[in-house]
Amino acid sequence: FSLPFPDQDIGIIPVQPVKDNNVPTDELTVSTDPTFDKVPSYLIPLIPEDPFYAGGLLNQPSFMKIKKKKLQPLMVGSDAWLAHMEEIYKRHKADKRHNEKLLAYSIKWDTDPDRAEYREDSLMILMEYTNAFHDYELKKLEIASRPPCLPVTKNMNKKKQKKKNKQADNASTSTPMPAIVTDKEMLEELHSQVLNYDHGVYDHYRQARQYQPEVMLILLKDVPILMATWTYITVFI
Structure with missing residues (x-):
């Protein structure tokens, strides 16, 4: 092979990088599936594999009932479907708080x-x-x-006492007294x-x-x- 001379122009062909789909990239991946348009992003990781049906989250129909009555699952993103997902999210948050407490207790008690x-x-x-x-x-x-209660004097004027009792009764009827x-x-x-x-x-x-x-x-x-x-x-x- 002949060696290039100093004044010889050497053409460099750029090599295009080969993209490996198995290597994760930092590019933001946005789902183009319109099914999840109405689903909040924090609920997407918690979506279960099995679909939801009408009824409570803990009262889902059995496989035989679904097959026998040909039940249709709830549409993803519908109000009923989102209600089930919100309940799952609340349980997820509660479990997370409980696990955090357990971790703190484990550290405290070793x-x-x-x-x-x-x-x-x-x-x-x-x-x-x-x-x-x-x-x-x-x-x-x-x-x-507490000191003992003082005895009540008996020589009090009855008219004055009756007047005081009447005033006390009027005050009690006008303003409610606490028990x-x-x-x-x-x-x-x-x-x-x-x-x-x-x-x-x-x-x-x-x-x-x-x-x-x-x-x-x-x-x-x-x-x-x-x-x-x-x-x-x-x-x-």
Whole structure:
């Protein structure tokens, strides 16, 4: 082959790049399918493979019923179809929030999601019982620390007393008075809340023992944390 001389013009033929369809590109792909024109973009990834039929999302007809009655699916983008998709989207968002909570609980308790959720629920129920018990005891202490009621004098003028009673009756009829709750009724209500939360703690552990005994297993590394939590609750009560 002869070598080119310095003053010889060499023609360079540009090579066209070969596009590989299997390699993803940064180009924005826009769907040209008119079927999804009325479908919001955030719903498209959640569209299921099976079509929707008339009825509720949880009350879809069976395959035999569809075949027997020759039911037609809902049109994609119709109001009924979009209503089903919005319900799916709400569930998707709820599941996402729940998974985020489980992740936070797992980091907090340094264990798997099931045990972390069980311990977080246990702590919440115990704290609710503790708060209710604290409110009940605080109300009892408040009532006990009040000074005794002064006796009513008997030498009061009856005419003046009748006039005051009449004025009080007129004021009560003109403006509605709020219902007065006695100390006894308040204590009964607070004590009822204490009993309800006490039963809630018992039911929580009973259901866990019956349906999820594996989440109640305590790892050795978790003993100091749980003992500290229980000590705090006991001292607080």
